[in-house]
């Protein structure tokens with residue numbers, strides 16, 4: 001996993017260029033932002049607003065109107081990305097340094113009312129395992145934005161990204177829904193993003209009161 005771009009300091013400059021809109025449109029100008037914004041709107045009507053942007057990258061989500069107006073934002077990412085990308089682009093943000101693969105203890109996640117993962121599970125080599133590890137800690141609402149779901153068995157592809165390579169996960173739909181249900185979440189919304197035929201965005205809500213594990 002250290003071989004992926006996310007662990008490489010030399011890829012951080014490219015992540016900054018991405019966040020500045022030099023490689024593709026920024027979040028608010030992207031063709032999938034309205035889907036994520038809709039989900040944030042649904043959640044806002046129903047819960048207190050402590051939001052964790054897990055795998056935040058540059059932390060651009062905190063700059064969006066709905067988040068600025070309605071949520072208390074925290075970003076979390078690898079320490080190298082927080083130092084070299086998030087703090088460079090959004091120095092006044094609040095961040096947690098964490099590695100969802102390597103860290104044994106990620107129970108800080110359970111503080112948050114809503115956990116947003118925008119293309120985080122998407123880049124995991126073992127997406128089902130990591131999704132389960134994270135869902136175990138999620139108290140109430142979870143947004144999984146930009147995730148490939150497939151009728152085939154789960155498979156991983158690689159692609160160039162920010163001057164390095166990344167994994168891209170394509171999760172078997174049945175296994176994906178099973179793990180969500182096993183962790184006592186209901187699907188409140190499931191939409192296609194339109195980015196690829198497999199790409200989806202979901203809002204989940206915990207069925208039962210969260211018990212710290």
Ligand SMILES: C[S@@+](CC[C@H](N)C(=O)[O-])C[C@H]1O[C@@H](n2cnc3c(N)ncnc32)[C@H](O)[C@@H]1O
Pocket residue numbers: 006054055056057058076077078081098099100101102117118119120123
């Ligand atoms: C495709 S980028 C998405 C970034 C951001 N959410 C966005 O939409 O612009 C994937 C993000 O996941 C982060 N990431 C990758 N592996 C991680 C890990 N093991 N723990 C925490 N974050 C990780 C990367 O550093 C990167 O910021």
